[in-house]
Amino acid sequence: MNMDRGxxxxxxxxxxxxxxxxxxxxxxxxxxxxxxxxxARLGKKSVLERRFGFISILGFTCTIxxxxxxxxxxxxxxxxxxGSAGLVYGYLFVWIGTIAVFTTMAEMASxxxxxxxxxxxxxxxxxxxxxxxxxxxxxxxxxxxxQAILAGGGYLAGTMIEALIQLNHAEYVPQLWxxxxxxxxxxxxxxxxxxxxxxxxxxxxxxxxxVHVVGFFAVLIPIVYLAPNKASAHDVFxxxxxxxxxxxxxxxxxxxxxxxxxAMFGCDSAVHMAEEIRNAEVVVPWSMLATTIxxxxxxxxxxxxxxxxxxxxxxxxxxxTGTLGYPFMQIFYDATGSKAGASVMIxxxxxxxxxxxxxFLATASRLIWAFARDRGLPGWRIVSKLQPKTAIPMLAxxxxxxxxCLIGLINIGSSTAFNDVISLGVSSLYASYIITExxxxxxxxxxxxxxxxxxxxxxxxxxxxxxGPFHLPGMFGILVNTFAVVFGIIIFFFxxxxxxxxxxxxxxxxxxxxxxxVVLFAIFYxxxxxRKTYKGPIVEITPYTMHAASAVGSVT
Numbered sequence: 001m002n003m004d005r006g007x008x009x010x011x012x013x014x015x016x017x018x019x020x021x022x023x024x025x026x027x028x029x030x031x032x033x034x035x036x037x038x039x040a041r042l043g044k045k046s047v048l049e050r051r052f053g054f055i056s057i058l059g060f061t062c063t064i065x066x067x068x069x070x071x072x073x074x075x076x077x078x079x080x081x082x083g084s085a086g087l088v089y090g091y092l093f094v095w096i097g098t099i100a101v102f103t104t105m106a107e108m109a110s111x112x113x114x115x116x117x118x119x120x121x122x123x124x125x126x127x128x129x130x131x132x133x134x135x136x137x138x139x140x141x142x143x144x145x146x147q148a149i150l151a152g153g154g155y156l157a158g159t160m161i162e163a164l165i166q167l168n169h170a171e172y173v174p175q176l177w178x179x180x181x182x183x184x185x186x187x188x189x190x191x192x193x194x195x196x197x198x199x200x201x202x203x204x205x206x207x208x209x210x211v212h213v214v215g216f217f218a219v220l221i222p223i224v225y226l227a228p229n230k231a232s233a234h235d236v237f238x239x240x241x242x243x244x245x246x247x248x249x250x251x252x253x254x255x256x257x258x259x260x261x262x263a264m265f266g267c268d269s270a271v272h273m274a275e276e277i278r279n280a281e282v283v284v285p286w287s288m289l290a291t292t293i294x295x296x297x298x299x300x301x302x303x304x305x306x307x308x309x310x311x312x313x314x315x316x317x318x319x320x321t322g323t324l325g326y327p328f329m330q331i332f333y334d335a336t337g338s339k340a341g342a343s344v345m346i347x348x349x350x351x352x353x354x355x356x357x358x359x360f361l362a363t364a365s366r367l368i369w370a371f372a373r374d375r376g377l378p379g380w381r382i383v384s385k386l387q388p389k390t391a392i393p394m395l396a397x398x399x400x401x402x403x404x405c406l407i408g409l410i411n412i413g414s415s416t417a418f419n420d421v422i423s424l425g426v427s428s429l430y431a432s433y434i435i436t437e438x439x440x441x442x443x444x445x446x447x448x449x450x451x452x453x454x455x456x457x458x459x460x461x462x463x464x465x466x467x468g469p470f471h472l473p474g475m476f477g478i479l480v481n482t483f484a485v486v487f488g489i490i491i492f493f494f495x496x497x498x499x500x501x502x503x504x505x506x507x508x509x510x511x512x513x514x515x516x517x518v519v520l521f522a523i524f525y526x527x528x529x530x531r532k533t534y535k536g537p538i539v540e541i542t543p544y545t546m547h548a549a550s551a552v553g554s555v556t
Contacts, residue, residue, distance in 0.1 A: 031278060038281050042114050043462030043539030049391045052277040056202035057287045059209030061270045064359045067295035068216050068302040069352045070263030072328040073156060075303060076317065077259030077499060081252040083241030084231070084307045087260075090253060091303055094260040095296040097487030102267045102292045103472065104437050104484040106285030109271045110468025111449075113280035115370035116537055117271040118142050118432040123536040124463050125439035132536045133526060138432055139371045140522035141515075145428030146364040149266060150400065151183075151407040152422035153357040154190075158182030160350045163324045167346070168339055174324060176412050183408045186354050190361040191401045198392050201362070208355045215348040216298050219332075220305050222345065227309035227335040236307045244500035254490070255497050262426060263299060267291055268433075269363040272370070285470035309335045365400045369393035375533045416506055423511035426495045428518065434488040441481045462539045 036046040052060065071091070078087035108121050119139035126134045161182050162174040193201065242252040267288045274280040309331065310316060316327035316334070328349075332342035372383035387394040411418040443449050449465045472480055496512040526534070 035278060035280065038113065039275065040541050041462060041464070041466075042112050042120065043537060043541060044114060044275070045540045046275065047386060047391065048115075048275045050276055050278045050280075051199070051202045052205075052273065052283075053202070054283050054287060055209065056206045057270055057273065057277050057283060058290055059205035059207070059212070060202075060273065060359050060362075061267055061287055061291040062212050062295055063205065063208050063352065063355045064266045064269040064363070065264060065291060065295045066212070066352050066356050067263050067299035068219075069349045071260065071299045071303050072306065072349060073160075073326065073353075074259040074262055075306065076313075076325075076327055078256040079313060080241075080243040080499065081246070081256030083239050083243075084236050085238050085240050086249075086253045086256055087303060087307065088237060090257050091260045091300060094257055094264060094491075095292075095300065097483070097491070098261075098264045098267075098296065099289075099292050100480050100484040101433055101437070101488060102288045104440065104481050105268055105271070105433065106288045106470055107468070107472060107477070108436060108440060109268075109274065109288065110281050110285045110470035111466065112463070113271070113274035113277070113284050113468075114537075115272050115275045115366045116374065117268055117274075117367070117370075118436050119371065119374075119376075120537045121436050122439060124465060125436065125443055132531070132534065134435070135536050136376060136526045136530055136534050137519060137522045138435065139374075139376050140518055140525075141428045142432050143364070143367050143371060144518045145425050145432065146272075146360065146367055147400065147403055147407075148422045148424040148428070150187075150357065150360040150364050151404045151418075152425060153353060153360045154183040154186045154404060154408065155179070155411065155418065155422065157186040157350060157354045157357060158184075159324065160326060160346070160353065163321045163326045163329055164343060164346050164350065166320050166324060167329050167333065168343060170320065176415060180408045180411050183411070184405050186357050187361070187401050187404055187408075189354065190358045191397060193358050194361050194365070194397050195387075195390075195392060195394060198390050201358075205359070208352070211348070211355075212352060213298070215352065216302065219345045219348060220302060222341065223309050223332060223335040224305050226337065226341075228337070229311045230308050231311055236304065246501060254494050255499065257491065258426065258495055258497075260299075261430075261491050261495070264292070264296065265426065265429060266363075268429070269359060272363045272366045275366075281468045282470065285468070306331060361397065361400060361404075365393055365396040368400055369396040372396070374537045375535075376530065380533075420510035420514060423495075423509065424514040424518065427492060427511045427515040430488050430492040430495065431515065434485060434492060437481060437485050437488065441478070441485060444481065445478060462542050463537070 032046075032050070035050060039046045075087060078090050082090050109117075112121055112124060114120050116139075119135045119142060122138045123131045123135040158179045158181070159174075162172075162179055165172050166174060193204065197204070240249055240253070242249050244252050244255055246252040246255060270277070270284045270287050270291075274284050277283050306328065312334075313327070316322050316330045319327065319330035321327065321329035329342065329346050332345050333339060336342050336345075368377065369384060369386075371377050372380040374380075377383055383395055383399065384393075385395060386392065407418070407421055410421060443465060449467055451467055471477070496509055496515075498507050498509040500507060
């Protein structure tokens with residue numbers, strides 16, 4: 001009997017060695033088993049249902065970025081600081097920089113496709129003496145950043161609806177409380193889709209991808225074809241301006257970059273959905289790269305088109321919709337000469353922004369759930385629970401949406417204060433990008449990250465530094481990583497600048513205050529409470545345990 005048992009254990013050991021999580025020849029039997037093994041390398045059990053494939057998560061990330069739509073909403077920032085030429089070249093600079101940022105992020109996503117994203121990665125990359133502290137600060141930065149983005153998405157949808165009404169009914173006078181109610185309605189719809197219809201969310205995102213691409217042409221073609229007057233190529237590509245009153249044109253150019261950045265960041269949303277994506281270590285990085293390239297191309301097309309059909313930007317800015325912050329609506333009307341036609345095109349933009357809010361909520365809620373799972377939040381035992389039937393972090397969705405609605409109340413009192421809160425999105429997320437990518441650069445330059453073939457028989461501890469399937473090798477990877485860090489620092493620095501001088505309380509950019517407050521809160525909270533419970537990402541299961549269990553199952 002003992003000899004039979006000994007033979008069984010030898011068989012198990014052989015299977016464990018063959019099914020090493022880094023073995024390059026023998027793969028797990030099923031795709032589900034493969035995904036579970038990849039997650040086990042990070043010390044996590046696979047508990048979420050993997051509903052997303054490449055097309056559905058591509059739709060998800062495209063609706064997060066909504067670059068061509070966002071470029072319309074925010075293009076006056078670059079036009080004020082930079083002019084038409086500055087907007088075009090600034091957009092190209094931001095697009096190239098964003099590709100570098102998310103290509104580097106994609107490498108980390110391939111190494112560690114987990115919902116924790118940046119805070120999990122920094123725990124793997126930072127020195128042992130600081131990793132728990134840095135991971136905790138990172139967790140709060142990313143959570144607050146996405147919470148601000150969710151609030152911003154709902155706010156834009158609500159206020160654009162008001163501006164659309166204003167375009168069609170000149171007697172209508174928008175009120176701040178009305179914008180907040182429409183904001184809440186947008187969030188409620190997002191909650192409904194993320195909970196009641198969560199099982200079909202991937203199909204919804206795939207459909208939205210179609211609307212995103214088709215809607216681009218449905219807007220581009222009419223405004224270009226129907227516009228009665230067009231600017232010259234000389235005006236579009238060579239005329240710069242310094243409407244912000246900065247000392248130099250160069251400084252004005254960099255201040256104006258933020259609008260293009262806002263329309264092109266947030267692709268790390270795919271990372272935070274990674275535990276719901278099939279073959280995440282491959283699909284997540286490629287979806288991030290494809291999204292950045294596709295959205296960047298569409299955004300560039302719409303920016304150039306709008307610049308050519310806008311012959312009187314001053315008139316657009318001073319129009320009723322322009323004073324509400326959406327001059328593109330007046331530009332659509334001027335180009336088509338039809339309120340009905342302009343309204344249909346505007347409705348596409350509003351629909352895509354509302355769809356983005358659905359994805360914002362999903363991303364932010366997964367982050368809260370993941371951080372609670374690792375004991376980083378108060379009440380983590382309750383917040384980390386999943387809804388049994390749907391495997392959805394229901395409480396995290398409720399918390400995330402409730403916070404967004406509470407933030408919306410600020411808008412009733414002061415739209416300036418509200419904008420200061422949602423400006424946290426760019427600065428917080430770019431801070432997380434810079435820190436994680438800097439540590440990745442350090443680790444790759446010191447040779448600390450190994451190739452899978454170097455440890456093909458290693459079945460030991462979780463969270464080892466091993467390159468995933470998506471990897472830029474050698475000097476090329478170092479150069480891209482370095483450029484991503486430098487670009488991130490530039491954007492982070494200028495994200496704190498006001499749009500114009502002289503600076504008044506109304507036009508002041510308080511995002512530096514908001515970002516600093518988040519960091520200080522996280523530091524104090526960690527020092528006095530969280531350090532007792534937060535020890536970095538918890539190892540729920542080790543690769544050895546996972547493979548031993550698989551081997552036992554196959555033997556029996």
